[in-house]
Amino acid sequence: MAAIYRNRSEILADFLRDFPNLANAQWCIKSPLDDSYQCIAWAECRTDRISWPSYYGAFWPQGLPRADPPNEAPVDYFVQRFSLLGYKPCGVNDQFEFGYQKVAIYANDMGVTHMARQHFLGRGWLSKAGDWEDILHRELRDMEGDMSPLAREYGKVQLILKRTWWSAFVRLCLLRCSWNAFKFWLYRLRNDFAT
């Protein structure tokens, strides 16, 4: 799908309605709306697919455990997936560490709900909210919410994984991230001119 360039006020209204913590946070819009990828793929630095440990409608590497509804997708499935990309668990240390790239796993009482990737230079965390736009938010708690599955929120950060920049470089992730950053910079340039 071609990306959809939504009006800034429409984007703000949507995000503030479903992520109340953003009301008192520093955050900005980084990309147009695009349903071709979601948060897990974005944590993998991909914008061309939907990743989820499911047998239907999503990519997941062969040989790794999957769970289709009504079974939940536990944090461990995502740890295994991201270990293939060079990530290792580092507790809940969300501080920027020079030479490392981090991703955070959010979960509620039903299982994993979301992932965010730390900005390469530690300027915050990059989140893709479902089909909506990517945003850069300063703190991980900005996207946190209720733990109840009925709340339709992301729950809390359960675990943070990290890998070295070298590990990201050899998997071409840095190249992909740089290319996407350039595309989104062009989007913002165009969007700013349009408004």
Next chain:
Amino acid sequence: MPREWAPEPDPASWHEDDEALRILLALAAIDKYVAELDDEGGSVVAGELCVPTERTLEERFREQSDKWAQETQHLSSPIQRMAHPSYQAIMGMAQENKQEVIRLLILDLQERRRAWFWALSYLAQTNPISPKDAGKMDKMIEAWVKWGKTEGVI
């Protein structure tokens, strides 16, 4: 024998009598309305009048799918999306007419790109998406539309 006249009504009770009459008239009107509803197949539930409607499966599907998309678009987890009551309502509609619901799901997938992959696989008991295209939205939609045409669903 002198005729006994009814006692002169107390002016203070006139208002009460009017009120009682109005209540009686209102009750009679409700009775009449309920009788009409009964004739038309309507009902009264918990004191609330339910006007009978002739809504098609497609109209109900549209309403629920719009609500579902609007309220779950910010979620990435398919499990969270499927837990939404509208998703469950649509799955329930398949008990009325499974083929029609599959048709509507494929058309909605094609026109509005709503991710009905799990529902389709569950209802149609098949998965036409090849492993190499898994996760690629355009390819997955294409695979289901092609399957729908091959099977004569759309």
